Amino acid sequence: MSTLNSSGPQTADAPTPDDAFHEATGLDARESQPPHGSGDGDGPVLAADGRPLKQSLKRALRAQKLRALMLIAPLLIFVLVTFIAPIADMLFRSVENQIVSDTLPRTTQALAGWDEDSGAMPPDNILAAFTYDMVAAAERKEHTRLGTRLNYEMTGISSLFRKTGRRVDDFGETYLDQFEALDPAWEEAKTWVRLMGDPDWLAANADWAAEADAAGRDFDKPAPPFELKPGIAAALPETADAYAEFARITQVEDEDNPAEEEPWAPVYLALFRDLAKQPAPDFAALAAPDRALLAPAAQAVPDFETVALADLYIKADEDWADPEVWKTIKAFSPDYTSGYFLASVDLQKTVDGVSAQPEDRQIYMxxxxxxxxxxxxxxxxxxxxxxxxxxxxxxxxxxxxxxxxxxxxxxxxxxxxxxxxxxxxxxxxxxxxxxxxxxxxxxxxxxxxxxxxxxxxxxxxxxxxxxxxxxxxxxxxxxxxxxxxxxxxxxxxxxxxxxxxxxxxxxxxxxxxxxxxxxxxxxxxxxxxxxxxxxxxxxxxxxxxxxxxxxxxxxxxxxxxxxxxxxxxxxxxxxxxxxxxxxxxxxx
Incomplete structure (x- = not known):
């Protein structure tokens, strides 16, 4: 006799696709085993469409899960966009510090080998790298943002960057005047673009300029990106780097043609530094017109009037003579920093390590x-x-x-x-x-x-x-x-x-x-x-x-x-x- 009460309520759970799937799995396993004393057993149980029952149930379960996912997808996306994403962005911003390395890439690399305990300003090679970075940042209007960022760590740096950003494009005028006095060709934009530009780029840029002149104001085709001439970076590394930066900013930021613009004064500074290096640069890999331009300049460079970059920066603002400014730049050069978290608990990050904030700034705890x-x-x-x-x-x-x-x-x-x-x-x-x-x-x-x-x-x-x-x-x-x-x-x-x-x-x-x-x-x-x-x-x-x-x-x-x-x-x-x-x- 059955012990179930047929008149009472049904308390058993209703069958689900999972139950059918497990039952079919067990049934397939049982039917796949041959009976004792016989050969192979019968094949798997088939569904109405002729597919194996186990495979059909898998498809049904997959479709059921996809429908459930589609139902919760709007809520899931809403939570991700309004809750998870802002928290993730907050966590990233609390350690992100890429503005220093992105704005001063040459300086951060050069400062890595600087002895901050020397008690003096960095040497000319670091100041030159800083000059190339600063003039590019000033052209892109990024030097004020960088100064604001570093001002969080050392009060006064913001005004220091603003003042210097207005003057740094003049650093190198002493050498600009002397190169132009040596050969008026150095004053012409076409001299520089022919010396630095790749021949293929020169041809493409000339075609683009001709199309732009013919089309007039309605021309919106972007200019071909500037490319350096092969071998010029090996002969004049600082000059090639500084001029390439000038050409890119002229094209992208100013929307001008570098073939029609005279380089910045710091580019002449870079040229002087390259030609004054010992041993003298090798121009053998360059074309004859380039050698004819550079050889007289290289011979005349030892007689040029020089000016110390440190004096130029101190003249722009005497606070540049403070080694703590350069220490701060070096300390916050990495892409990620713990400085924000340290400041949140009234500590500060310095080159010498972690120290307490001054008493008048200890407010967060x-x-x-x-x-x-x-x-x-x-x-x-x-x-x-x-x-x-x-x-x-x-x-x-x-x-x-x-x-x-x-x-x-x-x-x-x-x-x-x-x-x-x-x-x-x-x-x-x-x-x-x-x-x-x-x-x-x-x-x-x-x-x-x-x-x-x-x-x-x-x-x-x-x-x-x-x-x-x-x-x-x-x-x-x-x-x-x-x-x-x-x-x-x-x-x-x-x-x-x-x-x-x-x-x-x-x-x-x-x-x-x-x-x-x-x-x-x-x-x-x-x-x-x-x-x-x-x-x-x-x-x-x-x-x-x-x-x-x-x-x-x-x-x-x-x-x-x-x-x-x-x-x-x-x-x-x-x-x-x-x-x-x-x-x-x-x-x-």
Whole structure:
């Protein structure tokens, strides 16, 4: 006899494609084994379309998973774009430092071998590399961004780069004048382009220029990218490098033809340095016209008037004589740096290692401690104020509790700025609260309480703003607690306090946990209310992050501060899970 009750409800799970797949797999395995004493068994079970059942079920499962993936794809893409991608970008910005190496590629390579303990400016070879980088950066308008970046590490570098960027294109004029006096051909753009340009590029560029002249303003065909002549870089390495940079910027940034533009003065500096090297450069691999141009120049270079690059930089700004400037450039030459994270904990990265920030710049650890402390106080205040309100709402008749719940939700219908501004009116020394205290003779008129632009004002305003986020989870949990439990405890002899503390309160703990998490996470990231009512002692670390994003534009430091704040929140979340248990959090 069957033990199943055919009249009762069916409690067995419905068959799924997975069950059929496993059953078919087992069936195939059984049928693939020959019976005892016989030859090969029958073939696999076939589906209606003639395919093996196992293969058909695999296709069905694959199609089912693809449909499920398509259903969640919009949400997955939304989370990736709005949550994962910004966090990944923040983590990258907190260590990214490529602006120095990208803007000063020659300088960073040359500084690697410089002895920063010499107490003097770098030698001419490093200053020459810096000159080529600076004139290119000034033409691309990137030297100010680089100065701003390094100014985060050493105050004053930003103005140093701005001033020098306006003058660096004159560095080398002494040699420009002497080369032109030696041979007027050096003044002509076609001399340079014929000396440096690849013959194939020269032909392509000439054709492009002819097409541009014929087409006029409607011509939008890009010019062929400049290419160096084979062998010229081996004979004149610095000159070829500097001129190639000039040609690329002339084409890309200025949208001009390098065959029609005289090179920068630093290109003549590079030519002088190449021709003055010992042993003398070898021109044997160059064509006869190039040798005829360069040989007289090489013979005349020893008699040229020279000028020290260090003197040119000191003349532009005497701060270049400070070795600390060059140490800062060298220290932040790598593509990735820990400097932002060190600055976030009041440390700084130097060539000599990690050291503490000056006392007048040690503010971030104080802000982190203040943020955590005040967030905890606000969370505790919301628990103390919200628990009785939620208890009252959950035990009143439904009609009355719904009416009072509307009053709890009413602040959500008012702008955050309006609510914060209202507290400024209430809490200021000539505000409503102080006027009432003076009228009631609780405080003297000349001793009004200072309740705004400090920590007290921030705590009061944020407690009022975040209180609904504590009440709602508590109310939703308390509403599910059966009143019969408390009545049963009282019927067994428990007092009102004992029944509440031993029976009711433990069941409301999940609501407290949910409210605490909501309030604390919101409080730790608030910046509008502390900015308006916090003054100098009531601001959070989030206010500093907002400042660096919108005002100082130090996004790297802002990203590092945000990353540390995120790490602190995750650690506290982990501790909460270990001590209380995230499973105990409930919204009812």
């Amino acid at each position: 104080l802000l982190f401690k203040r943020t955590l402390f005040m967030s905890m106080v606000i969370m505790g205040s919301c628990v103390l104020l919200g628990y009785p309100i939620a208890y009252l709402l959950s035990n009143l008749p439904m009609r009355t509790s719904n009416l009072l719940l509307i009053l709890v939700l009413l602040p959500f219908w008012t702008s955050l700025l309006v609510r914060t501004s209202a507290w400024k009116v209430l809490l200021q020394q000539q505000g409503v609260i102080n006027d009432i205290l003076v009228w009631a003779h609780i405080v003297a008129d000349d001793a009004r309480l200072v309740m705004i632009n400090n920590q007290f004002g921030t705590i009061v305003a944020m407690t009022h703003i975040l209180l609904p986020f504590m009440i709602l989870p508590l109310y939703s949990v308390m509403k599910t607690i059966p009143p019969s439990y408390v009545r049963a405890a009282k019927s067994l002899g428990a007092t009102n306090w004992t029944a509440f503390w031993r029976v009711y309160f433990p069941q409301s703990v999940p609501g407290i946990g949910a409210g605490c998490i909501l309030v604390f996470i919101l409080a730790i990231g608030y910046y509008i209310t502390p900015e308006l009512v916090g003054g100098t002692t009531g601001t959070f670390i989030s206010n500093r992050i907002a400042y660096h994003i919108s005002s100082s534009l130090n996004w790297g430091l802002a990203a590092a501060l945000g990353t540390i704040l995120l790490a602190v929140v995750l650690i506290l979340y982990w501790l909460y899970d270990r001590l209380v248990g995230i499973d105990n959090v409930s919204l009812g």
